[in-house]
Each structure stands twice: as C-alpha cells, then as structure tokens.
Amino acid sequence: MNINEFTAYAAEEVLKCLPEEMRNSVSVQTAEVTKINDQIMHGLAFHKGDEPAPTFYLDELFEIYQHGGDPKEIFRGLVDTYVDCYAYAEAGNEEIPIPAKIPDLSYQGIRQIIGVRLLGVDYNKKFLEKVPYRDVGNGYVLVSEIQIKASDDGMFSTVITNEMAEEYNYDMERVFDTALENAWRNNAASFVRAEEVMNEDDLCDEAESCWVLSTSRRRFGATALFYPGTQAMIADVLNEDYIAIPSSLHEFIIVRKSIVADSRHLQQLVKEANRIIVRPEDVLSDNVLYYSKDRQSISVL
Numbered sequence: 001m002n003i004n005e006f007t008a009y010a011a012e013e014v015l016k017c018l019p020e021e022m023r024n025s026v027s028v029q030t031a032e033v034t035k036i037n038d039q040i041m042h043g044l045a046f047h048k049g050d051e052p053a054p055t056f057y058l059d060e061l062f063e064i065y066q067h068g069g070d071p072k073e074i075f076r077g078l079v080d081t082y083v084d085c086y087a088y089a090e091a092g093n094e095e096i097p098i099p100a101k102i103p104d105l106s107y108q109g110i111r112q113i114i115g116v117r118l119l120g121v122d123y124n125k126k127f128l129e130k131v132p133y134r135d136v137g138n139g140y141v142l143v144s145e146i147q148i149k150a151s152d153d154g155m156f157s158t159v160i161t162n163e164m165a166e167e168y169n170y171d172m173e174r175v176f177d178t179a180l181e182n183a184w185r186n187n188a189a190s191f192v193r194a195e196e197v198m199n200e201d202d203l204c205d206e207a208e209s210c211w212v213l214s215t216s217r218r219r220f221g222a223t224a225l226f227y228p229g230t231q232a233m234i235a236d237v238l239n240e241d242y243i244a245i246p247s248s249l250h251e252f253i254i255v256r257k258s259i260v261a262d263s264r265h266l267q268q269l270v271k272e273a274n275r276i277i278v279r280p281e282d283v284l285s286d287n288v289l290y291y292s293k294d295r296q297s298i299s300v301l
Contacts, residue, residue, distance in 0.1 A: 006062050007042045010075055014044060017079040022048075031055050036119060036159075036249070038126045039281050046082055056082065105146070105168050107175070114179040115157065115186055116142045118223040120246070120285030131161050132172040136226050138300045139287040144172070144179050147186060180228055187215045189224035191234060194253070209259045213244070214251040221250045222284050235293040242291050243301060245270060246284040257290065263301050 001009070011028050018026060027047045033055070035041050043057040061074050104110070121128070121139050133141040145157045165172055183189075194210035213234070214221030224230055225244055234242060234254060241257035245266070260266060267288050274283045288301040 001065075003042050003059065003062050006065060006071075007044070007058055009071065010058055010061075010078070011044055013072065013075040014079050014082075017076050019083060022083070025049065033057075034126050034130070035281070036117075036127055037123045037281055037283055044078075054082070105164070107168070107170055110146050111178050112182065113147045113186070114175055114182055115145050115147045116176070116179045116183060116223055116226075117145055117159070117220045118142055118226060118249070118284070120283070120287065122285065123283055130163075131159055132165050132170075132175075134176045138289060138298065139285055140226070142176065142179075142223070142226060144175050180226075183223075183227045187217050189227050189230055190214050190216055190218075190221070191224075191237070191254070209256045211238075211254040212247075212251050213254050218250055222246065222248065222252050225252050225289075231291055231298055232296060235291055235296075239293075241293050244289040244291065244298070246287065246289075248278050248282040249284045250282065252289075263288070267301060 007030050011030050014028055015023060015026075025048055029045045029047065031043045031045045033041045033043065041057045042059055042062070043055045045053045045055045047053045056078055058078075061069075061078065064074060065071050118136075119128075119133075119141055121141055124141075128141065128143075131143050133143050135141050144160045146160060147157045160170065160172075160175065164170070165175075191211055191213050194212050196212075211234075213224055213230075215224050238254075238256055243255045243257055243260050243263075243266070245253040245255060247253045267286070270288055271286045274286055289298050290301040291298045
C-alpha cells in the first residue's frame with residue numbers, strides 16, 4: 001500500500017470510527033497539499049457545515065503503518081484527536097486552535113498580527129506559485145503569514161495565499177510593509193554567541209567568532225536577518241564584515257569574515273549539510289551570504 005492508497009483507505013475508515021452522532025454531519029475528503037520547501041503532504045480534511053475544515057496530515061502515520069502499526073488503531077487515534085478538538089472547543093478551552101474560530105481576515109482585522117517567513121527560492125518553486133512573495137535578493141524571498149494564536153508550543157499561523165489575497169483584496173506591498181513593521185514587536189530578533197544555544201558538538205571551530213541569529217520564538221527565525229536594521233546592527237556589534245550561513249529555516253550562523261579562509265569550501269559544506277543533515281522541511285538555502293560593512297549591502301558569498 002502506498003501513501004495515496006493509505007490516504008484513500010483512511011478516508012473510508014475514519015467515517016466508521018466517528019461517534020454515531022457526528023457521522024451524518026461530517027464528511028471527509030482526501031487532500032494533497034504543497035507545503036514549504038515543496039514538501040507534498042497527504043491528509044484528510046474534515047468538513048462540518050460552514051465551519052473551518054481542519055486537515056490532519058497522514059504522512060507520519062503512514063510511516064507508523066509501514067513499521068507494523070495496525071491501521072485501524074491508527075485511524076481510531078486520528079478520530080479521537082479530531083473529536084477531542086471539538087470537545088475542547090465546546091468547553092471553551094483556548095489551548096486547542098482546531099477547529100479555529102475564523103478571525104476577521106480583512107486588512108484592518110489582521111494588520112497587527114501579520115508576520116513574515118524567509119524562504120529559499122530554489123527549494124520552493126512550486127510553493128511560490130501559490131503565494132505572494134517579496135524578493136529580497138540573492139535567492140531569498142519573504143512570504144507573509146497571519147499569526148493567529150501564540151502558545152507555549154509556538155505560533156499557530158497561516159501563510160497568505162494568492163487566493164486569500166484576492167478574496168480579501170489585500171494590497172500585498174502594504175501587507176509586507178506592515179509585517180516588517182510588526183516584526184521586532186511580535187517576534188524580536190535574537191543574536192547570541194553560539195555556545196549559548198548550540199550543542200558542543202555543533203559549535204564552530206572558532207567558537208568565539210560564531211553567533212546564532214534567530215528570533216524569540218526560534219521557529220522560522222532565519223527571517224530576522226531581513227528585519228529592518230538587523231544586517232547593519234550585526235556589523236556594528238562585530239565591527240567588521242560577516243558571513244551569514246543558512247543553517248535552517250530557523251536560524252543563520254553568523255561568522256566574522258576575517259576567520260573564513262576558504263569561502264568555496266564553506267559553500268560546499270552548506271550544500272552537503274542541506275542534503276544529508278538538515279531535514280528537508282527545514283532547509284533554507286544553499287546560498288551563503290556576505291555582508292559588507294562599508295557598502296552596507298548583502299550579497300551571495
């Protein structure tokens with residue numbers, strides 16, 4: 001059984017597992033969604049009237065099945081999760097964002113909660129076909145997100161799609177400007193020495209010359225390099241040019257330019273890491289960046 005057959009089978013079985021009082025009001029449809037880094041996710045969308053239709057992705061559950069998991073037990077667990085979401089919602093528990101109450105998605109309704117994510121163009125060719133983006137150069141783009149709810153586990157958010165922008169008549173240039181204005185307030189940049197946040201085995205050879213740039217929430221923290229003023233601020237702290245190494249979607253490693261002896265070797269290391277070490281869904285880019293303090297500009301190394 002492949003992932004598509006598993007998903008179709010799941011759509012049939014979960015309906016049988018639903019509580020009797022929900023079977024007539026809920027329908028289930030298979031969904032194939034292109035996510036960030038062109039990752040194809042397979043899921044089930046649960047439709048109940050005009051309410052938001054949560055999608056539960058099955059890719060990890062399929063791996064459990066491949067390793068001997070009982071599919072009927074897997075599907076019962078999925079249904080229990082869906083039913084629990086409704087139980088929490090009806091009890092007024094604010095910790096569960098699904099089924100989420102749809103916020104006012106007009107520009108005025110979202111302008112305080114718009115954020116940005118940084119993506120690499122080369123890894124998102126299909127994904128960028130369906131979302132508005134701002135090209136920030138050197139193979140990087142920003143996409144905008146609506147940060148619906150903060151929690152201890154991070155941020156429940158949704159990327160603005162072309163369809164949403166058209167439906168709500170967003171001026172996307174205005175949306176991106178507002179998102180960048182919000183950035184420092186809603187998810188401030190974090191710039192710390194590498195030894196404060198990295199495991200000893202992961203530290204640079206010249207640890208005293210390595211820093212980690214991320215954000216207060218850490219998730220999609222590499223975006224901080226393109227917050228207003230961040231690039232120049234780092235150069236002022238280091239008092240020299242620097243290299244920004246795309247560790248993942250969640251952070252850049254910042255290294256003084258003076259300690260980089262072989263830039264081509266560094267670029268090769270990043271490419272190899274992105275193919276062997278970094279999880280496909282977390283890869284940012286192969287493009288290592290160089291910031292010139294004198295020119296106040298950033299370019300591919």
